[in-house]
Amino acid sequence: MRVLRFVGRRLLQLVPVLLGVVVLTFLLVRVLPGDPIRSILGPNATEADAQAARERFGLDQSLGKQFLDYLRGLVTGDFGTSIQSGAPVRDEMALRIGPTFELVVIAVTIAVLLAIWLGLWSARRADRAGDHTVRVFALVGNSIPEFWLGLVLILVGYAVLGWFPAPSGRVDPDTDLTPITGADLVDAILTANGPAFASAAAHLVLPVLTLVIGVLAPLLRSVRASALEVLRSEAYAAASAHGLPERTLLRGYLRRAALVRLPSLAALVFGTAIGSTVLVEYVFSWQGFGQWALRGLLYRDYPVVQASVLVFALCYVLVFLVADVVHAMLDPRVRI
Amino acid sequence: MLDISDLSVVIRRPGRQVAALSNVSFAVAPGEVVGLVGESGGGKSMVARAIVGMLPPGSRASGRVGFDGADVLRMDDAALAAHRGRGAAICFQNPRGALSPTRTAGRQLIDRLVTHQQMGAEQAATAAKDLFAAVGIRNPGQRLRAYPHELSGGMAQRVMISLATGCAPGLLIADEPTTGLDVTLSREILRQFRHAADTDGRGVLLISHDLASIAEVCDRVVVLYAGTVVESGPAAKVLRDPAHPYTRALLRSVPDVGGGKVTATAGGMPLLTDPPHDCPFAPRCAHATGECRTTRPPVKAMADGWSLACYHPQHDPLLCLPAGAGEGGFPAGAPESASPVGRAKRADEVVLRADESASPVSRAKRADEVVLRVEDAHVVYRSRFGSGGHHALRGVSLELSKGETLGVVGESGCGKSTLAKLIMGLVEPTQGTVAVGGKDVRRLSRAERTRAQMVFQDPIGSLSPRRTIKDSIAEPLRAAKVSTTQRAQRVERALDRMELDRSILDRLPHELSGGQAQRIGIARALVGEPDLIVFDEPTSALDVTVQAQILDVIADVANDAGHGSVFISHDLATVRGFADRVVVLYLGRVVEEGPVGEVFDHPRHPYTRALLGSAPRLGGARTADVTLVKDLDEADAAAGCALAARCPFVTDACRSQEQTLQPYGESRAACWRVPEIPALIGKSATHD
């Protein structure tokens, strides 16, 4: 119940933030130089043609009217029509969010699990060679630009070793996967399509690896530091002074206590990972949300930019909300 | 059972080395309670750690920690695992910190039961409930599911004890189990240990910095100083007729509710890098001779297992012990030593000199100059979300004149600090008024604010970590727009008064000891020559001997006729020394008020009686004529008398009627049953 109240309160707090994002984006795209209409008209179009096109997209209205229309649309779940493709933004977005979300969720989940495992391992061997090695490797991974790392992984994993499928698309089209959510693994499960699942998984390996390598270090550092803090805490000393066995210590006294700070960091990492998918998507021909948003921005496809920023922001704040709830579940001291 | 002989521990870290223990020897037998006392850093915890084989990294230990025939220092991992918990189990110093924050108290206890008593899960759960009940936790079933942060300090300490006893150890080690607890509670907790020794036949090692508080329960006492055992022997002997000058100094530093005189011993405990080759106490010792400074006195065994390491054992009786101690009850009439005139300082042990200007005459109350007037003040701490809040003060009225010192006492959480903040204008009264120097504190200008100054409980924490000492002291002058040169002069004058070296001016707070930092805090309060100084538990974070030194300084400052003082403490004894009047707070209300001698010697309110009764008294039994039931945090104060939930004399009238202060003799108390209470006490005594 308390959790629900907390979530409710936080959701209320999100309203001004999202509204701010909406207003800011709306103004920003319109302040930016660049004409959204010209690129759909062809070179021979006259000013009258341009005006007609503007009318079609309601861009001839006053800013206030445009904004109200946009808001009214948002309330009914209508994000407008893409200027570039003429399709409803909602439909396009639905196809794009799934894959990117799947990629990031899988990558961050793996990174978090790996960080927990390695972090605890490392902390229990603090200041020994293994600990140092793990940390330095994580730092090196964290220092490589993702797009470069992705390319190197493709070169090695696809071109040289031939272990992974060609970096084009997210699933082999021959598997006839019916898109439902857009997240290929999920769709494959929903439609009980075994080959599609295998193919989607194979396509996921390298991009996930790229992201995991990129974000592991901060998570690892956090887990290790917290674990060390716990290991050196009086509470842990008390437990081991009372002769509790190793397994009990690890499970009951170290693990959960060491993870309390992880959720908010994981949320932050999730946020940056979503941001950096735009690069990874490019390298792996992923055609996800980031590429879609970037293209929308480059062509000043107002509805697309507005929708994508809003969704980015929504993801971001929701992930933080989830992190706070998880934090509260992990740490009984947190009052929510 | 436990037999430590010649244990030395040196901790080596790059760049520093600490000789934490040097040739420590003592033993604990089953069923025996041994007290290990000494000041902070004396090595008490180190002994405890050595017993469970958990010395800090980088330690080198020599000697022997014999436990049931085996040597803990030489145990292999398997033997250690069996020894820890089952052999010896520690109750840690800071119970909140020593309980794992993310596991319920019950799970933690069950873990121990399962490990050491080979219980199954269900059996452990019932056993856990019983154990909780055994240490005095009410509603154990519910508390088993509580997380440590949901427990009060006293409750956490009880849980800690249950965890240690849950291991069913041969030896129970309690590291400072009562530090930070209320007097009423400490007594109760200490009884738990005596109980463990008496009923279960466990050996108990009770560690404390405070001799007085453990005096009552120990069979034998070991006194540690700078990692060496200076004196050990039967509790009665060591506490009543200590022979080692350090033990004596320690005992004299403890304020006593009976009005026993506090005598400060100059200096602080040295931090040894190597095992000492001389007497470590020699630099502070009044009786030290050349011999003490060159060779380390050997441990001399005396009668009844009494032994001490001193070339010059003292045998004259401790001056500060009040005459009536030991017979029970309070001495009639204020002892002579409580009056300022009687507080003569012994030249050999006293560092602080009184300010020349302070004379007894100037302490006379000048009613015409009221510096502080609090009228019916209420403070409610609003919670950020939701409704309600914490009603920390509920209608407090005070008045203070120039030259007067007002003592404020009460348990932890009763609103003492809130009162201090209220006076300083740091919290807004939700109702009522506070006037300093005749002006509402909320309407004071920056310069006028400095007319009231405060000395804080946390001496180091109240100094800005990144500003030099000079800066900190000068802060009030800066607000009062004093010129730079004048500022420097006045800062130095204040510093001189605190007997501190000028070299300290350019240091940062973390480079100071607690005692030094508190002197700086007092200097800061004094520098602007304020009309009012509020001391909020200025000594409770300090070591015993340092506490005595600071109390001396404060007594001196309070004597000053230039300003009024409010002295806040949870410990009645510290107030007795220099307050003119005393106010007893309970749950945000004044329950008793009156001249200091009157309140202490003829307490009227049941709460005051209970408080005085549970205060630790050296060398004598306490007069527990009133015992409160339940912990403070379990008491609710909805309507009626605040104490109703805990008062043994409660009636329905108490529960329904708000109590107001009524004059009884020279003092006033908020209890309608005051006249009947002596009789009621007699009745309950006969029932026992």
Next chain:
Amino acid sequence: MAEVQLAPITVGGRDGRFARALIVVGTTILVVAALAAVFAPLLSTWGPTEIDPSGTLARPGGEHLLGTDANGMDVWSRVLHAGRIDLGIAVCAVALAVVAGTILGLLAGYLGGWIDDVLMRIVDIFQAFPTFILALAVAALLGDGFGNLVITIALVNAPAYARLVRAEVRTLREMPYIDAAKTSGASTVGILWRHLLPNSLTPVRVIAPLNCGWAMLTLAGLSFLGLGITVPTAEWGSMISLGTSDVVAGRWWTSVPPGLALLVCVLGFSLLGEGLQERADARRR
């Protein structure tokens, strides 16, 4: 008397020797990189944007230590000169973010109430905004170039500092020394400037180096998307992206050297940050 060497029971640190090593190695890397950037003109014979008329993609060796890139420019010289831009932008951006974030955080944390609410919601808005959209917006509104990338990256990072400082201030303002300052008649500005600011910067000092490394990666990412520094100015990210397909063709020298330079500098910042963090953690314990 036998001396017993005890195995540490609680996990032992050798008192941050590794932390010190991290700090030393990190600092050394950064100092060397900074020196290389500063003295780049002395260390290279070609200008960073000078085109070798004899052709493009020359192999390393001979006149060009690391060969030439697809534009016929000397890779060695460009790698060195790029340090000026990359390190410069990263450090300036983080400095700006620290200043802006700290001011916001101080005000929000100390003043509390609705000011706090409003400021933090603004911070939320900026934090929730995707990086590259902010970058493009700033570039499009202010023009591209060094200063604007600094502003962009600062804008992306400032919210984190604002939060950090705010959280710190909210604990610090409950400290007794703040009460002490108030009772000593200090003004609000005095408390913010003299007491809260110096003390709230402790975590910032630890995070800032890590953040510098991250800023360099962001800059590289922006360049890869074509939103960073305009060609032909030497900048590691754009050099890498110009040379990505060369790697596939076996012409490693166009993108591996800038990639390594970037990696090493980011690693330098990471090592320094990790070391500082470890030291701070050790202090906290």
Next chain:
Amino acid sequence: AGSKSGPKSGASAGPAASTLRIAVSSYLSSWDQDFVGFDLTALMMFKNVYPYMIDYGVTTAGDSQILDTQNITPTFAESFEPDASQQVWTLKLRKGVKFASGNEMKADDVKWSKDRAFAAAANVAGIYRTIGLTKPEQVVVKDDYTVEFHQEFPSALTRQIQAISLYVFDSVEAKKHATAADPWAKEWFAKNAPTGGYFNVAKATQGQEIELSANTGYPGPDPAKTPTIRISVVPAAANQRLQLQAGDIDIALGITGQDLQDLKKADGIKVLSAASNDQVAIQMSVTTAPFDDVNVRKALAYAVPYEQIIKNVYGGDARPTKSIVPLDMPGYSEAGYPYTYDLDKAKAALAAAGKPSVSSELVFEAGNDEQQKIAVQVQSEAAKAGITLKLAPLDPATLGERRTKKSIPLQITTGQLWVNDVEYMLATSFVKGAALNYSNYTNPEIEDIYTKSHTTVDDAARKQLWARVQEILAADVPWAIICQPNFNLPVRENVSGWVQPMDGLARLRYLSATA
């Protein structure tokens, strides 16, 4: 090699492969050719999935086959001929042409499609203006298989313009999705193609892959040779290259520059090469300082390192050109562009302009590697002549806006003329108000010649006019013309039948591969 099954390299001859794989750099933005934006990928797809009534023929140039823009023949149409006045053109449809839906193509489909184009007031409507088609009423249905186009004036360009504009949608199918609010079924078109061209869209996975299958309902000449073509989106050129080398794709449409030179040497891959009419130029705005001074324009023309660009940017795979009129265009004259890389002359020209140094921004398309490299080379040399250039890559929206505002002093343009004729060139690029006249160039004599050319049909007379045009342009230098890069396409060795499209839009129907 990739782990996936797919056409593998190896066998040099064998049965025809049923599937051909092509990599492109981006997914098409929409299937709607009228109302919204389209990119190169989209235009290429349109060419292959929508029935175009007439199209270019094929001719041989050297050892490659190219589209012959001079020879426009009916494909889905039976015939497309003018009446004597050259003002009314009659389109006769082939009978039995089937759309993907199975509906037969009728005159009503043509009418509906053209009405839709007029309604969109965008691309086709814009082009139709040049041949005097401005209103839907000018398209008249005569019977089920006959449609007439009534132009406002006769034009020599009609065939050329119609070749790129006369596509037909399956109106029966499309109208099912029309609503009162959306009479032209715009929303449906965005995601669905009412196709009936050489290929139909078998499956389209948004953003990733399009599978085309040959349209068996096409009764005309040259039907598609390969039953299935898969077009996958691979944005990174390096990836396309790796996949081509691994045999996971047969044709890579997004590879440029040095990669092409490398692939010429790679095993199992051939690079098809053909001369193109792609022009690379720097347009100088004659109305914006400092390029409003002809001497400054000359200075830049002398400062451009032509040879070096051909070498460094195109790996030598480009033809230097000596006129603003493209090579291979009827009327091309060597005397049309007398400027060569000569820094001394550049400085002299600047001096003649009375300015020792000038500065300007040089605009090019962001993300276009080739243009970026050219800009870098030009910047470096121009600096030596005293012309300081600030490189300004612009995203499509900003570029579009600034081009409409005509506010770009200097920009790199690449592209080809869809109609291989100087009149068309003048119309689009050098007369007042022309859409591609980013130089804001006007010259009264050129305007005269342009007007005269409408009615000049005699070849020799036209040639004469064109010679004069080139003289004028040589003197005014509105453009620094850099070169005409060759068209290069890396394909697997088993791919055959490629016809080099002079408009840059691949005609997939000619392609086949041996398995």
